[in-house]
Amino acid sequence: MARVESITELEHIAARHWRGTEEDRLGGWLLRAAGGFTGRANSVLPLGDPGVPLDDALAAVTRWYRARALPPMIVIPLPLEGDSPCHQLDNHLSERTWLTRPGPAFVMVADLAAVPPAGDSPAGGEFRVDAEPDDHWLATYHYRGQDRQPPVLRTVLMSAPAQAFASIRGDAGEVLAIGRLSIADGWAGITAVEVTQARRRAGLGMALTRAICAEAAARGARQVFLQVETDNIPARTLYERCGFRYSHRYHYRVAP
Template identity: 35%
Template sequence: MSDVEFLVGQRVTVRHRLDDGSATDVVGRVVEAGPHGVTVERRDGSEVVVAADRVVALKVVPPRPARSRRALDVGVDELVRVTSLGWPAPDVERLGDWELRAAGSFTGRANSVAVVGEPGLPPADAVAQVLAFYAARGLPPQAQVVVGSDWERRFLDAGWVPKAGYRGGAVVQVADLVDAPETDPRVDVVGAASDRWLSRYGRVDDATAARAVLEGPRTVGFAELEDGGVPAAAVGRVVVTGEWAGVAAVETLPDHRRRGLADAVVRTCLAWAHERGATRVYLQTMPDNTGALALYAPHGFVTHHEYRYLEPSQEAHSRSSGDHSAGA
């Protein structure tokens, strides 16, 4: 494959050979192309790298048709995987459908096992592997479970307990991004998190670890709004993975609140995402953060599901590490 750079940004179908000699197709947007092959981003934001010598046929296809399925109708497991792509830990291991994530303790989302689907092992063996993964990295084991799910019940029955503290979980809200909101000229969206942006966002003890997560996705923007000569009086982050966008880290300096700055950041982030092909958007916030929920409500956000973090009690930790009879 040569002179294929023109494919970047186009929607294609690529038939390619697998290791066993069979062939399969991948459909999506080309995000990288060169003599060594192509990288195709599917609609859920996952990427497939196809080496040039595996390509059987490649065809440009029409743009993706408008989807009739609403954001609210997307399954929980699918949305959990999408949100993980938008907040990617640099250290990840797969355990069946589960994703074990580590990022030097920067946020629970990037330092917990995302428990959706099946681990591909007996439950007790899977939990033992979770414990071993985090022990090897010197991090406390955490499970991100969907509230009301079967796995939440099974972990609780096995002696795991809710993680203590304010940030023990979140509500996930979604909206359909049909039209682009009007942008605010005071908001700049750039591709990297500046030191100033990180200081406004807070929650950053290790800037290197934070940037590894925040800047990890291929298509990500960091919004800064200047107000009254004060740079980055309000900030936010927006990421696009496939047809999904995620808005996060919207913060306003205390002396600049109640001026509509946060809404200006949100509107500009949504417009930025729409311009890059997003048709649905999600956010994650605390269920008791009434201010944030009120900020997003005018943009059509509604609750999709909630999750929380569980951690093993001392007894459950010992039982899971010592023998595999636990039924988590």
């Protein structure tokens, strides 16, 4: 079974599921940029030693992002309990007035064998999976509620070693719910989950999640992860009911 022993290993794996269009290394830190589209694709993943004194590393990070007209941003993965090196980095950034971006999140994981079966799709809906997102899928996706679709959108969505685009469609072919499945290093990732406004609270989110997990298992993955904002209680409850458990949490620090 594809298991990990630490937050660091899981974050390294997750970084292959949603990548920047440009990536660079500073020692053990991964610098990512994608035109500002999503925090994960436009932030530093600070795992390990940057190879230079910390303030020099922050100066190099600042120069790298400013050269791309992006705000310097660092993701801070933290354990659910106890101390960690990232706590020390977080405190260091706080002392230097790096701001905390709104929207802290949990990373949740599950063994795919423990996720309840998908069952039948809700009435009036049919589950399907496509190799690439069609225009209807893309029109349903609104990152953080945004209507604007940046030029790098499709490139980021297609950035994993393997991915598929799930949806539940109505009788007339209209999109009712969407989600992205990515696979790398034996792990599945679920991202870009959205249910259309008119069909929320009708069981589509649960049906979609379980169906994506079944698809991931059929493709050889053994475990699955996702991210969910800490204050999104309905989504957290849904994922808990699907067998997900909490791995760790994270937030972003943005340079002043």
